[in-house]
Amino acid sequence: MIVTGFCFVGVTAVVKHVGDDLPAAQSAFIRYILGLVFLIPLIRPILAARLTRRQLVLFSVRGLFQTLGVILWFYSMTQITIAEVTALNFLNPVFTxxxxxxxxxxxxxxxxxxxxxxALLGGLLIIRPGFREVEIGHIAMIGTALMFASSYMAMKVLADEVSAVVVVGMLSITVAIGLAPFALVVWVPPGWGDIFWLFVCACFATAGHYAMTRAFAAAPLTVTQPAIFLQLIWALMLGALVFGEPVDGWVLIGGAIIVAAVSFITWREARARRASAVRQPTTDR
Structure with missing residues (x-):
């Protein structure tokens, strides 16, 4: 989970570095297209899954939600601080x-x-409406959390029907397709430097998801979830030391409250699953 946090902060740093050089939709599209190279090993499992029409529709709906969330997230990175983006991103499981x-x-x-x-109170502490101007980037991040939550709900349905490999692979494919029309509308000629950095972004994202999967396999969510808070600490340090962003203590407090609440929700869900497993009658003879 520590490696996961480093990788995801690396993603935000790269997107922040690219900044306004490219429109948000185009940056996201290039990042996903470059990331498809990591999906080559997943082509065979996806074809072997023989997805039904209903599953393809669900994958398409999930891809649309994820596409809109990704565009809003890339746009938010150009409008507000890395720490604010990271902290508000913790609202995803709350909305889910x-x-x-x-x-x-x-x-x-x-x-x-x-x-x-x-957790929602923690989000209000980060934005602090009425005490400061609510920026368009904050609104975009709330939209991001809502879109990603909708995507996760579709994933919860699909995860019971197909393998995790197929779920991950189909998400990347559908998002790349979904981003294409948005990117073409605002397309500007990208520089080789931007392409390089967006490929680095794709590498960080892939490594982060892989490390997170390994962490979930090694320990229960109740152990790994609190470690996510380190991501906010690193985001604050990165924003201050590299990009000269002001350190906002309210963002740290609000993010800590959200992480604590999400960790509690995760713990309660884990207990509920264990209790349900104990109550189920055995069929052994």
């Missing part, structure tokens, strides 16, 4: 929990609901 309760009809016990409300 709410959406799963409202749309997928999953249980939302009182303690988990309180944790969700506490």
């Amino acid at each position: 929990t709410l959406g799963a309760a409202l749309i997928l009809k999953e249980e939302l016990p009182p303690r988990r609901l309180v944790a969700v409300l506490v």
Whole structure:
């Protein structure tokens, strides 16, 4: 999870470095196209999965949500600080929990609901409406969290039907296709330097997802989730030391509250799964 945090902060640093050189949709499209090189080993499992029409529709819907979220995230990086983007990004699982309760009809016990409300309070501390100007980048990040949460809900359905390899591979393919029309509308000739840095971004993203998968395999989410907070610390340091961004203590406090709330939600869900497994009658004879 420490390596995961470094990689994801590296992604934000590269996107921040590219900045306004390219439109957000074009930067995202180039990053995903360059990242497709890492998907070559996944082509055979995807073809072997023999996806149904319903599954292809679900993958397409998920790809659309992820596409819009990626564009908003890239745009946010050009408008607000790295620390703010990182902290508000922690709201993704919070909105996923709410959406799963409202749309997928999953249980939302009182303690988990309180944790969700506490996390939303942490988000308000970061933005602080009424105490400072709410920038377009903040609104874009809220939109990002909502889009990614919608994508994750579609993933929860698909993960029960196809392998994780197919889910990851189809996401990258559908997002690359989804970004294409948005990128073409605003296309400007990219420089070789921008292409190089966006390839570095794709490498960081792929390595981060791989490291996160290994972390989840090595330890339960209740152990790995709190380590995500280190990502915010590094984002604050990177923004201050490399990009000269001001250190905002409220962002640190708000991010800590969100991470604590998300960790509690993760712990409660893990306990609920264990309890459900214990209550299920055995079929052994």
